[in-house]
Amino acid sequence: MIPPDTHLQIGSLLFEGLDQIDLTGPFEILARIPNSTYRIYAATPDPVRDVRGLRILPDATLAEAPRLDVLHVPGGQGQEALMRDPAVLGWIRQQAAGATHILSVCTGALILGAAGLLVGRRATTYWNAVHLLPFFGAEPVDARVVIDRDGEERSWVFAAGVTAGIDGALQLAAELRGEEAARGIQLGMQYAPEPPFDSGTPRTAPPAIVEATRARAADLTARREATARAIAAELGIRTPEPVPAR
Amino acid sequence: MIPPDTHLQIGSLLFEGLDQIDLTGPFEILARIPNSTYRIYAATPDPVRDVRGLRILPDATLAEAPRLDVLHVPGGQGQEALMRDPAVLGWIRQQAAGATHILSVCTGALILGAAGLLVGRRATTYWNAVHLLPFFGAEPVDARVVIDRDGEERSWVFAAGVTAGIDGALQLAAELRGEEAARGIQLGMQYAPEPPFDSGTPRTAPPAIVEATRARAADLTARREATARAIAAELGIRTPEPVPAR
Numbered sequence: 001m002i003p004p005d006t007h008l009q010i011g012s013l014l015f016e017g018l019d020q021i022d023l024t025g026p027f028e029i030l031a032r033i034p035n036s037t038y039r040i041y042a043a044t045p046d047p048v049r050d051v052r053g054l055r056i057l058p059d060a061t062l063a064e065a066p067r068l069d070v071l072h073v074p075g076g077q078g079q080e081a082l083m084r085d086p087a088v089l090g091w092i093r094q095q096a097a098g099a100t101h102i103l104s105v106c107t108g109a110l111i112l113g114a115a116g117l118l119v120g121r122r123a124t125t126y127w128n129a130v131h132l133l134p135f136f137g138a139e140p141v142d143a144r145v146v147i148d149r150d151g152e153e154r155s156w157v158f159a160a161g162v163t164a165g166i167d168g169a170l171q172l173a174a175e176l177r178g179e180e181a182a183r184g185i186q187l188g189m190q191y192a193p194e195p196p197f198d199s200g201t202p203r204t205a206p207p208a209i210v211e212a213t214r215a216r217a218a219d220l221t222a223r224r225e226a227t228a229r230a231i232a233a234e235l236g237i238r239t240p241e242p243v244p245a246r
Numbered sequence: 247m248i249p250p251d252t253h254l255q256i257g258s259l260l261f262e263g264l265d266q267i268d269l270t271g272p273f274e275i276l277a278r279i280p281n282s283t284y285r286i287y288a289a290t291p292d293p294v295r296d297v298r299g300l301r302i303l304p305d306a307t308l309a310e311a312p313r314l315d316v317l318h319v320p321g322g323q324g325q326e327a328l329m330r331d332p333a334v335l336g337w338i339r340q341q342a343a344g345a346t347h348i349l350s351v352c353t354g355a356l357i358l359g360a361a362g363l364l365v366g367r368r369a370t371t372y373w374n375a376v377h378l379l380p381f382f383g384a385e386p387v388d389a390r391v392v393i394d395r396d397g398e399e400r401s402w403v404f405a406a407g408v409t410a411g412i413d414g415a416l417q418l419a420a421e422l423r424g425e426e427a428a429r430g431i432q433l434g435m436q437y438a439p440e441p442p443f444d445s446g447t448p449r450t451a452p453p454a455i456v457e458a459t460r461a462r463a464a465d466l467t468a469r470r471e472a473t474a475r476a477i478a479a480e481l482g483i484r485t486p487e488p489v490p491a492r
Contacts, residue, residue: 013424021435024270024300028408031298040300047293052277054270054286057293057301106436127436130317144440161436162274166409171442183445184455189351190373190407193439193448194390196417199429202437207431 001178002069002100008036008176010070011095012059013108015042015088017078020050021162022105026072026169032185041065043088051077061167067098070176074165075107075126077220083114083227093117096154103157103172105165110224113138114231121148127202128159128217133220135228137237138236145171163200166191247424248315254282254422256316257341259354260304260379261288261334263324265467267408268351272318272415277430279316280423287311287390289334297323308337313344316422320411321353321372323466329360329473339363342400349403349418351411356470359384360477372407373448374463381474383483391417409446412437 002008010030012023014096031038042048042058049055073092082088092115096102104112109125112118113136123138124130124146133140145168146158159168170191174182187226199205205213214221232239249252258269258419269286277284288294288304295301295460328334338361342348350358355371358364359382366449369384370376370392379386391414392404400422405414416437420428445451451459478485 019274020270021274024266027298027300028265028267031300038298052273052284053305054273054277055303055305057303059299059301061306116432144438145442163412163435163439167440167442174442179443180452183443183451184459185419186441186443186445187448187451187455187459189409190446191409191439191441192390192444192450193409193437193441194413195432195437195439196391196420197425197429197432198438199432200436202433204438205429206426209426209433213430213433234353 002176004035004177006035008033008069009066010036010038010072011065011068012040012072012074013042013092014048014056014076015082016048017051018048018054018074019076019106019162020052020054022076022108022165023056023075025165026074026105026161028066028189029166029169029173029185030070030072031172032188034181035210039065062088065095068095069099070101070103070172071095071099072103072125073111074105075110079107079111080223080227083231089115090157093096100156101155101157101172101175103168104161105159105168106161107224109133109158110136110228113228116235119235119237121156121159122146123148123156124160125158128214128221129224132224132228135232135237137235147171149159154234206219248422250281250423252281254279254315255312256282256284256318257311258286258318259288259320259338260286260294260302261324261328262294262321263274263297264294264320265322265329265408266298266300266302267350268320268322268354268411269302271409271411272320272349272351274435275318275412275415275419275431277418278434282330285311308334311341314341314348315345316347316418317341317345318349318351319354319357320351321356325353325357326469326473328357329477333452335361345400347401347403347418347421349392349405351405351413351414352407353470355379355404356382359474361461362481363480365483368392369394369402369404370406371404374467375470378470378474381478381483381485383481393417431482
């Protein structure tokens with residue numbers, strides 16, 4: 001927990017083709033952290049379009065961001081382009097170096113990987129991308145939220161796919177401001193989920209649905225793997241044997 | 247379930263001061279309903295600011311909306327102003343009359359109430375507003391998602407507060423396109439929630455946190471009740487005795 005009288009600068013990265021709830025799920029929590037300033041940052045001031053067309057406006061550009069205490073990196077298909085964007089990767093590296101807490105959601109973890117920030121870390125990401133983590137030197141952990149710490153200095157909160165960002169952000173809220181503050185935010189957003197079906201993971205969903213989802217994403221998954229291999233080579237990480245996606 | 251070859255027009259209402267996840271939670275699902283067009287509608291084409299400052303752009307204005315099959319009404323503090331906005335209430339009434347499915351999230355139910363659409367219905371809303379439902383002629387039901395049907399003609403899906411919109415939208419997806427489609431969407435968004443605390447309802451949160459939350463919202467709750475009483479009078483609903491908030 002950070003001293004309550006320390007004002008926190010919290011920032012989310014917004015980029016074209018993100019999966020909007022990777023941002024807007026944590027938004028609901030990050031925007032309510034006591035004694036903090038929360039802003040959404042993007043490369044330009046223009047509206048950004050999520051993978052399904054939701055248009056969100058950033059609050060400021062990357063260049064305008066102060067040193068952030070908390071950096072939030074969402075994922076989504078647009079992560080592919082970002083993994084080849086030296087300006088954004090440089091910004092992430094610089095902000096992560098100054099931050100005490102980093103939250104990645106879904107394939108946001110792959111962006112951190114492309115920035116060289118996952119080497120030696122325990123991490124997680126979207127279920128259909130978790131086999132790519134070793135290309136970035138990370139050890140995949142089978143959990144909805146994984147917290148990896150650089151001693152006392154810095155904590156990395158990795159949330160699995162998409163809606164896992166809500167659970168990850170609540171854990172982050174507790175890390176930042178204590179459990180009572182996090183519980184208050186949870187009550188305010190009436191977060192007592194009751195999914196009508198038990199199909200949120202490849203272990204629980206009917207196998208035919210899992211296979212259909214994998215098949216639909218096959219091209220994207222192949223592109224992600226090609227990018228991951230290229231980055232592994234650049235980072236000097238011994239390319240792991242292909243692991244079958246779980 | 248609607249015949250799979252029937253193309254669906256799905257629309258969400260966007261308004262100033264909404265609670266963004268009332269919109270963006272269901273967005274994740276509504277934007278993935280097979281054979282449908284999904285758009286976000288607002289009074290003007292300008293960006294709309296959520297209660298904590300997230301700026302979202304609508305896809306089109308209310309006047310440009312076609313007859314919708316599915317109407318989604320989010321909530322949030324901005325619902326107060328909308329309850330006194332005859333143009334928006336008229337639009338909601340007209341769209342609801344033509345729709346087969348209406349989804350309300352959080353205090354979106356109060357907006358439907360102000361439009362006179364809750365009389366005689368079983369409904370739910372945000373936990374700290376559920377005592378206001380009788381002012382609109384509705385019977386409050388203590389459930390996260392309540393489905394009320396006009397025979398075969400029309401279904402009303404009421405989701406409780408804020409994040410309940412995700413559960414409500416998944417139930418709606420199953421109503422529209424069957425359980426398999428809904429399960430596929432659930433897997434895609436890895437919706438297997440694991441809240442780190444059990445504080446999402448006033449029954450499970452520590453009493454001190456519940457009281458603090460109520461106290462912080464006391465002015466808003468009082469304004470909402472005054473508006474509800476005035477609308478009850480206009481609708482000719484016998485004003486119920488004040489019920490203590492649960």
